[in-house]
Amino acid sequence: MRKAYLDHVATNPLNPEVFEAMLPYFKEEFGNPLSIYDLGTRAKTAIEDARQKVASLINARPNGIIFTSSGAEANNFALRGIALANQEKGKHLIVSKMEHHSILNPARSLERMGFAVTYLPPDKYGIIEPDVLRKAITKETILISVMHANGEVGTIEPIKELSAIARERGILFHTDAVVSAGNIPVDVKQLGVDLLTLSAHQFYGPKGAGALYIREGIRIMPLIYGGIQEGGRRAGTENVPAIVGMGRAAEIAKRDMDKRYAHVKLLRDKLISGIMQTENVYLTGHPEKRLPGHASFCIEFIEGESMLLMLAMQGIDVASGSACTSKALKASPVLLAMGIPASLAQGSIVFTFGEGNTDEDADYVLQVFPQVVKRLREISPYSQGLGDKEAGKCIRN
């Protein structure tokens, strides 16, 4: 059976060059970076080399990069670390409703600790409008976190405009760039952000490696105490192979970015125009301001999970949105926040391309997908007029 992996927003295969770079650190180069003999100093040098490469990917200074175990850890670190370090200045945070759970749940946990949190609503494309942010700011606001790009609908947020508002008011600004960094240009100076989250496996690096960029001079409360690693800000013996892999992946991402971007964009555009030929199908997210390899839709009268299963039976691996959406069979909070009716949000499907995909993959999906939709609509209880025919207007207009 033909296979097509189209879930690159979930994760990516490890680049073979990255794997090669990591190998020695699983074997003979096993030293602890804190040890003073050669084996240790070589591991330390490898980490610092990776730090320099990750910094270079986002135009930051190397000492602004703190390695973590994942993007989720970096997001938790940013929110909790900044909130707890600045609570004497104020106890109000602003995050968007587009955020990943690794931002939303730390925000909720901070609410339990006495902080107030405002959750910014997006527009119908998933964009957080600068005016919406401006109105949410209070004298107590100490941190704003809006993601750079959303993995579920692909929308790229106007971070430069949003961070400028924060800067005017002397408020720190964090962006979760997990799905964008390494895939589209990310420059911390151009974006004007104080903190930024990255994750290695989103750009063909290993799992288990993430980083938080922190602008120089910002105080942050560590999540993990008890060691001098990462300047005392993140204790624990470093995951040297993963960090080395992240560095090499960042170096390659910078080198190949234009090529990868053009490749996935071509496939995405082809898929979008092909899938839009099907009746009662709506593109979710912004039509232009979106990730280059990202195509997301709501398919009316169909439930997303059944599409995933039928596509998987044909060898096509795709997603239906966030984990809770797919595991708990409920409508995505992100799609609902964008004003998409629950009945339509059920039919969410997300295709994300990577450098390994080919034109034939897109053709194969375009051949199989309409048949799957047709078959499911034939057996769907919604297709007999129960569905809201007007539902899609909120996206279409």
Next chain:
Amino acid sequence: MVVEKLKFVEGVRPDVTADIVLMMCPMHLLTVEQKMKELKVGEVLEILTDYDGALEDIPAWCEKTGNEFIGIEDASNFFRMYVRKLSESHPDGKE
């Protein structure tokens, strides 16, 4: 003994500042050691810290290494600690 060394000062003008507020042991000692290497003899290092252990450890480090502990200034939720570099020698005796 410790209290005797905790001289409160005001208006000391540092050449270099190291902000290690929210950092804990042993970041205060590692930072002092590293930053002192960057200073010329006679220059003053300012350490911003909220770690209680530093009140004892930094004066002790100065005594051990032959540098001058100038004193501390209370900055409401952290301390400013001042150290003057008196020699190029390292604590372990290496030049």
